[in-house]
Amino acid sequence: MARKSYFMERTATDIRGLNQKDIYHQRGLVRKILDLDPSEDGLTLKTRLTPGRFYRTTDDSSEASRKCYKHGDIISLSVPKTKEKALKSREIPLAVRDRDFSRLAAMKEEEINFIGYSFRPVQGTDRRKRFIPFAWLPEAVRLFSYAENLAGQIDIKSFTDAKRVSKEGATIVCSVPSRTKKKARYTIKLEHVPVFRSQENMAIILGLKSNFEVNPGHSIWNIKYNREFDSEGSDIFTFYPQDIAAYISVAASYWRQHNLTPMDMNPFALPSRLEAEFYRKLCNNIIVFDPSLTSRNKLRKLHLDEKCILLGRSIKVLGHDESMFWDPARDGKLRDYEWGVPKSKSYSSV
Numbered sequence: 001m002a003r004k005s006y007f008m009e010r011t012a013t014d015i016r017g018l019n020q021k022d023i024y025h026q027r028g029l030v031r032k033i034l035d036l037d038p039s040e041d042g043l044t045l046k047t048r049l050t051p052g053r054f055y056r057t058t059d060d061s062s063e064a065s066r067k068c069y070k071h072g073d074i075i076s077l078s079v080p081k082t083k084e085k086a087l088k089s090r091e092i093p094l095a096v097r098d099r100d101f102s103r104l105a106a107m108k109e110e111e112i113n114f115i116g117y118s119f120r121p122v123q124g125t126d127r128r129k130r131f132i133p134f135a136w137l138p139e140a141v142r143l144f145s146y147a148e149n150l151a152g153q154i155d156i157k158s159f160t161d162a163k164r165v166s167k168e169g170a171t172i173v174c175s176v177p178s179r180t181k182k183k184a185r186y187t188i189k190l191e192h193v194p195v196f197r198s199q200e201n202m203a204i205i206l207g208l209k210s211n212f213e214v215n216p217g218h219s220i221w222n223i224k225y226n227r228e229f230d231s232e233g234s235d236i237f238t239f240y241p242q243d244i245a246a247y248i249s250v251a252a253s254y255w256r257q258h259n260l261t262p263m264d265m266n267p268f269a270l271p272s273r274l275e276a277e278f279y280r281k282l283c284n285n286i287i288v289f290d291p292s293l294t295s296r297n298k299l300r301k302l303h304l305d306e307k308c309i310l311l312g313r314s315i316k317v318l319g320h321d322e323s324m325f326w327d328p329a330r331d332g333k334l335r336d337y338e339w340g341v342p343k344s345k346s347y348s349s350v
Contacts, residue, residue, distance in 0.1 A: 006146045007179045010284045010341055012299050018042030018285065026110040030310065030317040034278060036285050038342035044299070046289045049306040051113050061292045065303035068115065072305060074131060075100055075117040075312075079206060083122040086203035093205065093267045094325070101269075101324060104316035112316055115308035118236075119267070121207035124168075124192070128237040130208065130267070132244075134311035135304055137324070138271045138279035140244030141334050143179065147245065148335040151177040154249035160195055169204040170195045174246035188212045188246045194265040195254060205265045210243045244268045248334065270326035276337045278314050278323075282307050284341055 020042045023029060032043060048055075051072070054064040077096050080086040097117070104112060116133040147154045155175035169192035176186045189211045194201040248270070251262040271279065287299045288306070302310075315323045326334060 001180045003179055004181050008341060012287050012301050015042045015287045016299060020044050022046055030109060030313050033281050036281055038281055038285055042285045044287050044289055049309050059292055061290050065305045068305040072115040073113045075114050077117055077119045079119045083203050086122045087199055089202045092264050097269055098320045101315050101320045107316060109313050109316055112313045113309055114312040115305055119206055122203050124207045128235050131236045131238045133308050135307040136241045136244060137269055138276050140241040141271060141276060141337060142339045143241050143245040144248045145335045145337055145339060147177050154246055156250055156253055166196050166198050167200050169193045172250050176242045176246050186242055188242055190246055194261050197261055201265050205267055208267060209237055212240055212243050269324035272323055272326060273331040273337055275323045282310060
């Protein structure tokens with residue numbers, strides 16, 4: 001089914017028609033992308049972004065990319081590892097991300113292959129690692145922006161009357177619009193959302209989860225392969241754009257009520273306007289020369305793992321505060337980020 005117009009992007013053919021420059025190495029690639037004129041310029045990557053180890057048993061780039069998304073490098077956040085330590089912690093998730101993402105500064109850009117970050121719960125029965133792919137962060141903001149501007153917002157209903165909410169967090173049911181034409185909204189239940197000021201909040205937020213992973217069609221990338229890779233990704237709960245957009249809406253709703261707790265404890269890095277523009281260029285200005293394709297020109301758009309890797313590298317180049325930190329005074333409202341296809345003479349409207 002077709003995407004709604006708000007989520008449309010240039011095709012590989014459209015991007016090929018831009019002012020193209022071939023790139024044969026990865027050093028300095030983030031800066032080359034940042035410097036692109038989104039309306040006129042494009043890059044053709046003739047270098048392989050997915051790490052070579054994922055091609056060990058295949059020559060197919062799609063299969064290698066799925067393996068990378070499922071089993072690639074992840075930044076494990078330095079959050080408390082036990083409930084006792086979580087209860088003593090005075091940090092908020094933003095401070096943890098700032099510290100851990102800043103460590104990328106010491107690495108060479110072309111050697112950074114992180115596809116996202118993770119943390120583990122310290123209480124409750126579901127102790128699976130929580131995984132946030134980098135690409136789903138700006139994509140969630142795009143979905144949030146669509147909901148706010150064109151779809152009547154994301155509806156939320158909070159259940160906060162139970163006495164244990166201060167220790168376990170609230171359950172909040174959200175109605176999130178689809179990015180696909182003629183498709184109904186998703187009903188997403190967020191569990192373990194901190195809504196009250198409490199020393200329990202770090203322990204609560206580390207257990208955040210939703211029921212969205214059980215919806216059909218949204219675990220397509222979480223495919224298991226042979227034994228070589230099975231053990232790495234079997235114990236992971238992955239957050240999707242719909243989950244993250246729902247949480248952003250919850251935080252915004254409580255913020256309007258002068259309750260900053262959900263935003264203070266937000267586990268999802270909110271991209272700056274510059275980072276969102278970088279992601280927009282990944283979607284609309286970059287193509288890859290891929291010898292594994294059967295098409296004549298062997299050109300395609302970036303795979304999901306490749307977007308994640310480049311977003312991770314952008315953190316190193318720009319720094320945490322300029323990339324994965326939303327500053328309202330600098331960036332304006334999240335809902336006002338620009339997401340349309342950049343206008344150019346070479347792009348024919350869909």
